[in-house]
Amino acid sequence: MSFILYGFTAVGCLGLFLFFDKRRRGVPLPPAPPGLPFIGHLLRMPSVDSPLAFHEWARTYGDVMRLEVLGRTMIILDSYETAVDLLEKRGAIYSDRPRLTLYKALGWEPALTFMPYGKQFTKHRALHHSYLNPRKAEEFKVFQCEEGRTLARGLLQSSPDQYERFATGIITRIVSGHKIADMDDPYLAMSNMVFEAMCKTGVPGNSPLDFFPIRRSALKLEDGDAINLPEVRHFPPWFPGASHVGVVREWKPVIRELYEYSVRIVKKQRELGQVVPSFLQEQLESKDQSETADDDVKGAAATMFGAGEVTTWSAVAIFVLAMILHPEYQEKAQKEIDAVIGTQRLPDYGDRETLPVVEAILQETLRWRTGVPLGVPHRVMEDDVYRGMLIPKGAIVFANIRGMALDESVYSDPSSFYPERFLPKPAGRGEPYFNNTVFGFGRRICTGQHIAENSLWIAMVSILATCKITNAVDENSNIIIPDAELFEGLVNHPKDIRCVIAPRSPGAKALIMDDED
Numbered sequence: 336m337s338f339i340l341y342g343f344t345a346v347g348c349l350g351l352f353l354f355f356d357k358r359r360r361g362v363p364l365p366p367a368p369p370g371l372p373f374i375g376h377l378l379r380m381p382s383v384d385s386p387l388a389f390h391e392w393a394r395t396y397g398d399v400m401r402l403e404v405l406g407r408t409m410i411i412l413d414s415y416e417t418a419v420d421l422l423e424k425r426g427a428i429y430s431d432r433p434r435l436t437l438y439k440a441l442g443w444e445p446a447l448t449f450m451p452y453g454k455q456f457t458k459h460r461a462l463h464h465s466y467l468n469p470r471k472a473e474e475f476k477v478f479q480c481e482e483g484r485t486l487a488r489g490l491l492q493s494s495p496d497q498y499e500r501f502a503t504g505i506i507t508r509i510v511s512g513h514k515i516a517d518m519d520d521p522y523l524a525m526s527n528m529v530f531e532a533m534c535k536t537g538v539p540g541n542s543p544l545d546f547f548p549i550r551r552s553a554l555k556l557e558d559g560d561a562i563n564l565p566e567v568r569h570f571p572p573w574f575p576g577a578s579h580v581g582v583v584r585e586w587k588p589v590i591r592e593l594y595e596y597s598v599r600i601v602k603k604q605r606e607l608g609q610v611v612p613s614f615l616q617e618q619l620e621s622k623d624q625s626e627t628a629d630d631d632v633k634g635a636a637a638t639m640f641g642a643g644e645v646t647t648w649s650a651v652a653i654f655v656l657a658m659i660l661h662p663e664y665q666e667k668a669q670k671e672i673d674a675v676i677g678t679q680r681l682p683d684y685g686d687r688e689t690l691p692v693v694e695a696i697l698q699e700t701l702r703w704r705t706g707v708p709l710g711v712p713h714r715v716m717e718d719d720v721y722r723g724m725l726i727p728k729g730a731i732v733f734a735n736i737r738g739m740a741l742d743e744s745v746y747s748d749p750s751s752f753y754p755e756r757f758l759p760k761p762a763g764r765g766e767p768y769f770n771n772t773v774f775g776f777g778r779r780i781c782t783g784q785h786i787a788e789n790s791l792w793i794a795m796v797s798i799l800a801t802c803k804i805t806n807a808v809d810e811n812s813n814i815i816i817p818d819a820e821l822f823e824g825l826v827n828h829p830k831d832i833r834c835v836i837a838p839r840s841p842g843a844k845a846l847i848m849d850d851e852d
């Protein structure tokens with residue numbers, strides 16, 4: 336009896352398989368540029384500014400475009416509409432991550448950003464949400480305001496590392512309640528390494544370690560294992576991935592230390608009876624974490640640091656770059672601040688809604704040079720059909736956020752820095768804010784978006800209210816005009832923001848210097 340039942344089941348399964356396979360074969364894949372057998376588009380993959388190159392290709396192949404590299408299918412979504420349709424509305428099957436070998440090898444584990452969709456993902460999202468939700472974000476404004484003013488003061492004291500200190504200072508307050516007191520703080524050294532690891536490692540998922548087909552055997556990589564470094568030490572420098580292995584060897588210990596350091600800081604605070612509210616303090620206080628933090632809690636804390644610090648630093652640096660290249664907007668914003676707030680006090684969050692020009696500059700900073708231009712890749716978990724095209728199971732889906740910023744059907748003259756585009760008509764062009772795009776999509780949307788926006792706003796408004804940014808000059812008295820190029824990685828970062836930062840007026844200088852606590 337059971338034999339007959341098994342027989343029917345097998346025939347049924349075969350029928351279903353053939354039905355779906357036929358359906359699958361009948362549906363075309365998304366359009367792709369011409370490629371070669373086996374290696375696909377490997378030789379066509381742009382070596383610089385891939386988001387821009389993808390955007391250019393999308394003009395020919397459409398806003399759902401396919402690339403194949405060594406058997407891996409990549410789908411590039413080049414419009415806001417397609418990203419919402421797939422990553423948000425069909426989030427149940429588009430929220431996985433591909434295995435990002437390089438980041439895993441660097442020691443980011445567990446880390447929500449690179450984690451597959453599943454139970455552990457849900458747990459980590461909940462951990463992040465418990466401390467980064469909009470209600471908490473309101474509480475953080477007090478120290479964000481303090482850090483914004485420390486930033487402006489530091490810049491006036493001619494200290495260029497202040498952007499990093501600002502971004503790190505906010506995230507350490509959130510994660511461990513630690514206040515950065517000086518530039519020798521060990522957190523700043525870690526932040527530098529994280530910067531290198533996130534901003535100089537190329538497009539996520541596209542390092543040779545990620546896609547070179549012999550990587551697993553050659554690098555002795557098993558699922559769940561980090562790279563076995565001694566095994567690859569003997570590979571010649573030209574071997575694909577060899578240079579990245581050097582990167583891994585150098586940076587992995589720092590990233591692993593990041594997982595432990597914040598916990599040690601909070602334990603010390605507790606031992607000394609100097610408890611400060613923070614994510615880790617809240618976790619350690621909870622019943623089951625009283626002795627030590629488990630790996631998930633450590634991972635959530637380290638990920639908040641890694642994901643939150645470099646991105647914020649980059650956004651503030653992009654703002655400064657825009658102000659060097661477009662002094663006219665600095666003046667417009669300063670006029671607005673003077674008219675609305677006056678010159679007798681420093682701006683704070685209560686002023687945000689009354690400063691539309693500052694707001695427009697914030698939105699344009701996020702759009703003009705996108706900090707995370709290809710987002711973090713998603714992975715589709717089942718075959719899907721969209722607009723009559725097959726998105727095959729396992730395909731890696733990139734939201735080309737930079738491409739969306741340059742979408743001419745949404746943003747007029749998109750490569751210009753033109754904040755007025757966001758002001759309502761007739762003064763402006765009434766174009767849509769970019770903060771609904773820049774933080775990604777669906778179930779993987781950035782968990783720190785409220786905090787990030789608040790950080791950028793307070794940094795901008797504190798600088799604008801008190802500082803004047805002008806071009807630096809070289810040793811021959813030639814004006815230096817930065818060329819707006821960015822380091823490319825998971826996070827992009829301006830290469831050059833050399834400038835002169837001076838007090839806007841004696842009154843502004845007095846206000847910011849007197850504010851020091």
Ligand code: HEM
Binds near residue numbers: 773
């Ligand atoms: C201007 C600053 C920032 C930008 C532009 C930014 C952008 C992004 C983007 C594009 C993603 C990928 C979303 C997706 O997969 O669709 C992301 C993910 C993430 N962001 Fe941010 N982010 C910023 C700041 C922050 C901050 C301050 C934090 C934490 C305090 C943070 C934590 C995260 C985390 C944990 C993820 C991974 C979420 C997941 O995989 O489920 N980010 N962010």
